[in-house]
Amino acid sequence: MSTVRATSHADAHRSTLAEACRLLGLPEVAGARQVDTTFLHRRLKAGQRLTSQGEPFEALYIVAEGFFKTFVADETGNQLVLGFPLRGDLVGADGLCNHRHASYAVALTDAEVVVVPFRSIAHLGRSLDDFEQLIYRAISRELVTDHSLRSLIGTLGAEARVARFLANFADRCGKAGRPASRITLPMTRQEIGSYLGLTLETVSRAFSALADSGLVRVAQREVEMCDIDQLRVLQKLHTVTAPRAGARRGDRPTRRNVTWVDMLGAAA
């Protein structure tokens, strides 16, 4: 169940309403099976846009595979990252308000989404009143996650933000059916920084600090979570921590060339 949802046979390009419920992680709506409505899928390659700020709102999207980033662009053109949707997340809900998308959504990897057309939202509810509740709850969940992010940015220090971001992202990867302990980040340090309200340098330093304290192993975008629970609760992690078992940084400059596989082998 790693890739495309098993929509029976060859054409895997459509999803039933019941499958959409499971994908969202919400309890299946009553009577979903009687409805023969199916939703079209859409594939995107890395770098492709799904929505654009200001463009007419046509549909909601449920991520079925791959990673996205959503962001707004201010007047000067630089972007502020709002989130990193992955499998099971809703994309495009901010377009309902003015019938115009209020943010960009770009695929960070090859991806696939379930397309929920605006017409379906408007009319399917007439024949199936549980469907609307599904959408309500999905949008409402967006609000809740947004608020928890606000508490992250508003109160915590840089290292704690990065730590919780990693724990949160790993959890979501786990729920999406991927291994949660070893992840490959689909986004750059700059994008993480924009998301957390930090600069890319600070993010990089935070990664190093977390690695020094043994909570994670980092090699570029490959991250292994050594102590997820600690990451999740981390409030403060000062610079100079206790000497950790393992390689001390700085004693072998050229030893840095260890690959990701090498590190895993050495640890075992």
Add this chain to the structure above:
Amino acid sequence: MSTVRATSHADAHRSTLAEACRLLGLPEVAGARQVDTTFLHRRLKAGQRLTSQGEPFEALYIVAEGFFKTFVADETGNQLVLGFPLRGDLVGADGLCNHRHASYAVALTDAEVVVVPFRSIAHLGRSLDDFEQLIYRAISRELVTDHSLRSLIGTLGAEARVARFLANFADRCGKAGRPASRITLPMTRQEIGSYLGLTLETVSRAFSALADSGLVRVAQREVEMCDIDQLRVLQKLHTVTAPRAGARRGDRPTRRNVTWVDMLGAAA
């Protein structure tokens, strides 16, 4: 719960669906006049709670009069302010997701809300399919405002945050039918700071700095906006220097974020 009963007796006011639309500032739904459904009002005194984190979700609320603050409380008990809803704003949408309220809503002044019961959301849509769109758009608007706040906190300095907060709050007061140039803040400095991710001292200093530069006049909670447009676009205001268009904190040179432009171009 008991408070509902307490205020529901006798002279409690009611609103029609069309009135709710006007209150929300959204285009009136077609066929709204044919429906005889009316929504009960509920009055609150200053300090009274409208929703509580964790309590069962029963209804959405549209603020008709007065000011609120919404906040979440972490494990240690101190609160993080999420927003300051006033007339026309939706309150309680984060409860749709898990049928439990995810935040507190407390009246900062004597207030009045329109109660939209959960049952109405679920069943009225059947008989009037435009009604659900009204709720969709109201919730979606919450998302959009949340995102704009994120950009505020993530990128701007303390004085710019306070300046834009004042401009934004004044605008909303204007839309709510109050004079926008002279407002009485219903919240404390600490609550503003929590909302903006700052300490109360920093908020106070920002007020003084803005007053020194002549953009506002501040006397405790009485604020007079002398130059709202300047406040709205303020990005940096160091000390007593004239407001010059300089680089904002957290900004990077334009050449460094060519990535998203490339992405947009490539994806088109």
Add this chain to the structure above:
DNA sequence: CGACATTTTGACGCTGGTCAATATTGGTGG
């Protein structure tokens, strides 16, 4: 009038932004 909450202002230190140099990766062409 007195106790308390809120606000203002000051001094100091640390976190994190800024500038800068280097290392690593990935892609392209000779």
Add this chain to the structure above:
DNA sequence: CCACCAATATTGACCAGCGTCAAAATGTCG
């Protein structure tokens, strides 16, 4: 296959914005 280049990551040095601690001023309510 290797040289070359752009994008990304890492690390260091510097310092300023904002949090922290502290005290005084102003406002509020009994």
